[in-house]
Amino acid sequence: MTNNKKLSKAKPVDKVEQALAALHEYIVDGELEPGTELPSESEMVEQIGVSKFVMREALRVAQSQGLVEISQGRRTRVADISIKPAAGLMNLALKRSNDLLLELTEARRTLEISMVQLAAKRRTDAQVKAMEETVAMMENHQGDLLLCVEKDIEFHEIMAQATGNRVFEMIHESIAELLSDSRRETMLRSGVDLPVAEHRRVLDAIREQDPEEAVAAMSAHLDTAELSLKQN
Numbered sequence: 001m002t003n004n005k006k007l008s009k010a011k012p013v014d015k016v017e018q019a020l021a022a023l024h025e026y027i028v029d030g031e032l033e034p035g036t037e038l039p040s041e042s043e044m045v046e047q048i049g050v051s052k053f054v055m056r057e058a059l060r061v062a063q064s065q066g067l068v069e070i071s072q073g074r075r076t077r078v079a080d081i082s083i084k085p086a087a088g089l090m091n092l093a094l095k096r097s098n099d100l101l102l103e104l105t106e107a108r109r110t111l112e113i114s115m116v117q118l119a120a121k122r123r124t125d126a127q128v129k130a131m132e133e134t135v136a137m138m139e140n141h142q143g144d145l146l147l148c149v150e151k152d153i154e155f156h157e158i159m160a161q162a163t164g165n166r167v168f169e170m171i172h173e174s175i176a177e178l179l180s181d182s183r184r185e186t187m188l189r190s191g192v193d194l195p196v197a198e199h200r201r202v203l204d205a206i207r208e209q210d211p212e213e214a215v216a217a218m219s220a221h222l223d224t225a226e227l228s229l230k231q232n
Contacts (some may be wrong), residue, residue, distance in 0.1 A: 015050050019058035022048045027067065029077055037075040038068065101229050104182050109222045111171065112156070114213055119162035120206045120214040127162045130205050132156055135199050142192045149184045155199055162206070182225065190228035198224060 026032070039047065045055050059076060062068045069079045119127075134155040138148045153176060160172040172179075187195055198221035205214035 016057045016061070019044075019048050019054055020061055023058060023062050023067065032078045034078050034080045036043050036078045038077065040075060056226075101182060101185055102226065104178060105222060105226045106227060108179065108182065109219070109226075111168075112159075112218055112222065115156075115160055115163050115168055115172070116170070116202060116206070116218040117211045118165060120161045120209055120211040122164040123162040123206050123209070127158055128203075130158050131162075131203050131206065134158070135196070137140040138192075138196045138199060142196060145187055145192065146186070148187060148192050148196065149180065152183050152187075152195070154179055154198070155203075159206070169183045186225040186228050189231070190224055194224055195221065203215050 024040075026038075030036075038044065041052065041055060041059075045052055048055065050058075059068065059070060063070050063079075063136040066079055069077045069111060071077075072096065134151040137151045138155075141147050156172065156179070157176070160169045163169070182194075202214060205211075205217050
């Protein structure tokens with residue numbers, strides 16, 4: 001099985017990273033099935049515009065991610081996609097699909113409503129203090145989008161820990177990168193001030209150990225995310 005689509009040239013920022021991104025896009029945009037042969041190494045070098053060393057390193061990383069299969073004497077092929085690399089591919093797809101961002105927000109609702117309810121019941125004083133620090137950083141640096149996204153992620157990580165359920169922690173960790181893109185898009189589209197205020201409300205409910213208010217606050221926060229995506 002072959003594919004005639006050409007790969008895009010890499011920009012001179014981080015050649016390995018750019019070559020790897022080109023491979024990801026090639027597989028996603030081409031909707032390549034497992035077993036599909038990729039172009040030869042020399043063809044990929046020419047199409048992407050990198051050296052053989054860079055191309056081999058990018059392929060090595062892609063293999064470690066489970067994206068491709070490399071065998072001696074055979075062309076590199078698309079591998080059967082497992083959960084971890086699928087998350088990486090979904091990240092690329094999220095950048096192209098507003099509908100997929102909405103579906104991710106829908107999935108977040110199921111996960112985070114359950115998490116916040118347990119966190120309100122089980123949180124420790126130390127966890128409340130840590131969440132307070134993240135919200136304060138967001139409140140004091142609303143002009144710094146990247147910092148706010150970073151602290152948003154940190155807030156939800158602590159909330160996952162506060163559930164006292166290791167499975168929730170593992171699930172949240174496994175999709176943190178996907179959720180990062182969703183949160184960044186929400187803040188870009190709705191502004192930073194409203195999501196920050198919503199985090200304060202969630203924190204207050206967790207501090208007061210009020211599961212019902214925590215659920216209401218988280219639902220309102222996710223409503224904002226969903227509305228901002230639907231309006232753009």
